[in-house]
Amino acid sequence: MSPATVVETRDLTRRFGDIRAVDAFTLSIAPGEVVGLVGRNGAGKTTVIKMLTTLLAPTSGSATVGGFDIVRQAASVRRVIGYVPQALSADGELTGFENLLVFGKLYDIPLAERKRRIREALSGMELEDAGNRLVKTYSGGMIRRLEIAQSTMHRPQVLFLDEPTVGLDPVARLALWDQVDRLRSTFSTAILLTTHYLEEAERICDRVAIMSHGRIVVVGSPANLIAGLGIEATFEDVFERYTSEDPEGTGAYDETSTTRRAAQRLG
Amino acid sequence: MRLRQLDAQPSGLDRPRASAAAAVLRSLTAFVSKTLAIADMEVRKLRHDPTELATRAIQPALWLLIFGQVMSRAHAIDTAGTPYLDFLTPGILAQSVLFIAIFNGISIIWERDLGIVHKFLASPTPRAALVMGKALGGGVRALVQAVVVMALGLAMGVTVRYDAAAIGGLIVFVVLGAAVFSSFSLIIACLVKTRERFMGVGQLLTMPLFFASNAIYPTAMMPHALQVISRLNPLTYQVDALRIILLPQFSARQQFGLPMDFMVLSGALVVLVAISARLYPHIAQ
Numbered sequence A: 001m002s003p004a005t006v007v008e009t010r011d012l013t014r015r016f017g018d019i020r021a022v023d024a025f026t027l028s029i030a031p032g033e034v035v036g037l038v039g040r041n042g043a044g045k046t047t048v049i050k051m052l053t054t055l056l057a058p059t060s061g062s063a064t065v066g067g068f069d070i071v072r073q074a075a076s077v078r079r080v081i082g083y084v085p086q087a088l089s090a091d092g093e094l095t096g097f098e099n100l101l102v103f104g105k106l107y108d109i110p111l112a113e114r115k116r117r118i119r120e121a122l123s124g125m126e127l128e129d130a131g132n133r134l135v136k137t138y139s140g141g142m143i144r145r146l147e148i149a150q151s152t153m154h155r156p157q158v159l160f161l162d163e164p165t166v167g168l169d170p171v172a173r174l175a176l177w178d179q180v181d182r183l184r185s186t187f188s189t190a191i192l193l194t195t196h197y198l199e200e201a202e203r204i205c206d207r208v209a210i211m212s213h214g215r216i217v218v219v220g221s222p223a224n225l226i227a228g229l230g231i232e233a234t235f236e237d238v239f240e241r242y243t244s245e246d247p248e249g250t251g252a253y254d255e256t257s258t259t260r261r262a263a264q265r266l267g
Numbered sequence B: 001m002r003l004r005q006l007d008a009q010p011s012g013l014d015r016p017r018a019s020a021a022a023a024v025l026r027s028l029t030a031f032v033s034k035t036l037a038i039a040d041m042e043v044r045k046l047r048h049d050p051t052e053l054a055t056r057a058i059q060p061a062l063w064l065l066i067f068g069q070v071m072s073r074a075h076a077i078d079t080a081g082t083p084y085l086d087f088l089t090p091g092i093l094a095q096s097v098l099f100i101a102i103f104n105g106i107s108i109i110w111e112r113d114l115g116i117v118h119k120f121l122a123s124p125t126p127r128a129a130l131v132m133g134k135a136l137g138g139g140v141r142a143l144v145q146a147v148v149v150m151a152l153g154l155a156m157g158v159t160v161r162y163d164a165a166a167i168g169g170l171i172v173f174v175v176l177g178a179a180v181f182s183s184f185s186l187i188i189a190c191l192v193k194t195r196e197r198f199m200g201v202g203q204l205l206t207m208p209l210f211f212a213s214n215a216i217y218p219t220a221m222m223p224h225a226l227q228v229i230s231r232l233n234p235l236t237y238q239v240d241a242l243r244i245i246l247l248p249q250f251s252a253r254q255q256f257g258l259p260m261d262f263m264v265l266s267g268a269l270v271v272l273v274a275i276s277a278r279l280y281p282h283i284a285q
Helices: A045-052 A074-080 A096-106 A111-124 A140-152 A170-187 A198-204 A222-229 A235-243 A253-266 B002-006 B016-048 B051-056 B058-074 B084-101 B106-114 B116-121 B127-155 B164-192 B195-211 B224-232 B234-246 B248-253 B258-284
Strands: A007-016 A019-029 A034-038 A060-065 A081-084 A158-162 A190-194 A207-212 A215-220
Touching: A007 A045, A019 A045, A019 A215, A034 A045, A034 A198, A045 A060, A045 A158, A045 A190, A074 A081, A081 A140, A081 B116, A096 A111, A096 A140, A096 B016, A111 A140, A111 A170, A140 A158, A140 A170, A140 B116, A158 A170, A170 A190, A170 A198, A198 A235, A207 A222, A207 A235, A215 A222, A215 A235, A222 A235, B016 B127, B051 B058, B051 B084, B051 B127, B058 B084, B058 B127, B084 B127, B084 B164, B084 B195, B084 B234, B106 B116, B106 B164, B106 B195, B106 B258, B116 B127, B116 B258, B127 B164, B127 B258, B164 B195, B164 B234, B164 B258, B234 B258
Parallel strands: A034 A190, A034 A207, A081 A158, A158 A190
Antiparallel strands: A007 A019, A007 A060, A207 A215
């Protein structure tokens, strides 16, 4: 790994039976960079995230995160990443404080510092007044902010956000991006996120990788991608240009149900 | 799991043995502290919503009040002079622990459908600690059951030991037994992956485990084949231990003895935790 990259993948591939969910995925991410994966349902975005967060082993190819190999040094990778899954991942049966406490312990934040970090994390996400309430009483935006607080308390080098704004209203979305942007500028955390909202990808990502059939079809800054199509083009035109041959997503029932359920619980 | 932890350490070639020992010690400490973190979380959840425990108390009450009373009058079961209700109480205690623990695994199916499991698996937590923490949480849940069953027994005039040693022993064997069946339950959850199938399998297993044990009758009364099965059933060892601890007059007729009971149960726990730690990551895929 050159010091200028914090994520580096080479021909990362994952097959499920005959289907190549992710096919020769090659990408590097610099510290503090925000990279968005966009693509239609079933394009392989979540599978990429699952491999980089060590939840799923690649079929072939390799990747390093924070300089550690995702297969051979999985335990070390887990120390330097934060992960917010697409589905709801804060525990509704616990308070906001307790949700942070358990992850503070799991990430080995020393006892002397734990309470202070939790307070900081709560106030950083504007949840200080809600810390002692059960999370099942939170609004969708509050839950997402708590989840981000949980996965950044240990100051990860890379933060993985899988569809972080699904089911959030526009105000909550904007607030969330403000918070994420602050994290990035304070700790130069690199962020790899997936999203369906193109205007969002265009606004917050330094670079966007458009995926189709498990492959990256094009990658670049939103401005460059738009410029490549001509003056009048929008980012939506870019998306359509590169993904239009996609068939209607196959086998998307699971993904759709997860997304809907998350949206419902958050909404 | 511990091997995977080792890759976090720099590979010192100069003093491999010392650094290997230090690494083992470090991963052992990590295992214990993270197990406790998970167990603490489970106990906090229980504190926030204890209603589940109240409804769970009904079944053991029925067994003691109805089955126990009727069978005591029938004198159909040879308990060597011990009143049948006294004989039955440790059995029903173990049974209620089994019934609460065997459904413990459903929580990870729930957490998987949400996404909580994914976040835990992406954190630097040994898989065995995730499983063991859940199992211990199940143990604490079961302790609350134990209080209920013992209170009921007392109210019905059962004579059991209540000194500190007996209570200490009771806590050990209730938690141990619950941890065994909780981790067994986690294995089932990892294999079946849906709530519907899990409930089916859970229902299917509880009654055979219960009847193929010494919980409500001595194994001596069983046909030979069933006796063999009962010896493979961890519940038998838990009941044996609880009877020895709670019924002083029964100690002479113990089947296996406390050291054997303890070894069998902790051995089963280690094996079951190892298996479920292997299966656990698959639930997130």
